[in-house]
Amino acid sequence: MTSELITHYFPNLSEEQKQQFAQLEELYATWNAQINVISRKDIESLYLRHILHSLGIAKVISFLPGEKVLDVGTGGGFPGVPLAILFPETSFHLVDSIGKKIKVVKEVSKAIGLKNLEATHARAEQIDDKFHFVVSRAVTQLKDFYPWVKGKFEKTSGNTLPNGVLYLKGGDLQQEIAESGLKDVTLTPLSKYFAEDFFDTKFVLSFKAQ
């Protein structure tokens, strides 16, 4: 699977964005050989299981120029790196509690010339800044996750969606949502946007800051 998969589902990419996506294959292969940020099995399906999957969030929301987005527990840069390529006028702050993963994110970001991405080795709870949106994939249960970011939202945004969280999440979501006590959580199936039943984690879970 190549970066043409991304162009297929996002046909309006600029030449620069196409180049940036195309560069990721070699960059991740090289870095992953030194610092394991993606499982060996998954690196072969980087464009499908990591990049396209991350961009599922972009089917639910279009981030606006000037908006600030926090990616909590980004690991090797997912969903933050693909989203930063897709929305070059939006600022992305990627955090992870494991320093070597952030090193890979910084190197990949530098190599493809991303100007709108900052990566920090920290626990999400330690980040002292405000954001319009929080994104994440596969980090922890909602009831534990939301308290980390609850106090980090800007009050206003011009976006059609209210400020809040967009989380690529698997597991028993109904039970997890009930246990979290969060209100008005929307589950958007990725199969609505991507023809095949591609992913293990099949939903974007979204809710406004509360």
Ligand SMILES: C[S@@+](CC[C@H](N)C(=O)[O-])C[C@H]1O[C@@H](n2cnc3c(N)ncnc32)[C@H](O)[C@@H]1O
């Ligand atoms: C399963 S990995 C997912 C990585 C990435 N989001 C992805 O989908 O490929 C979970 C990541 O969350 C990070 N993490 C866990 N708790 C965290 C916290 N409180 N703050 C920042 N990162 C955290 C871990 O270090 C790990 O890299």
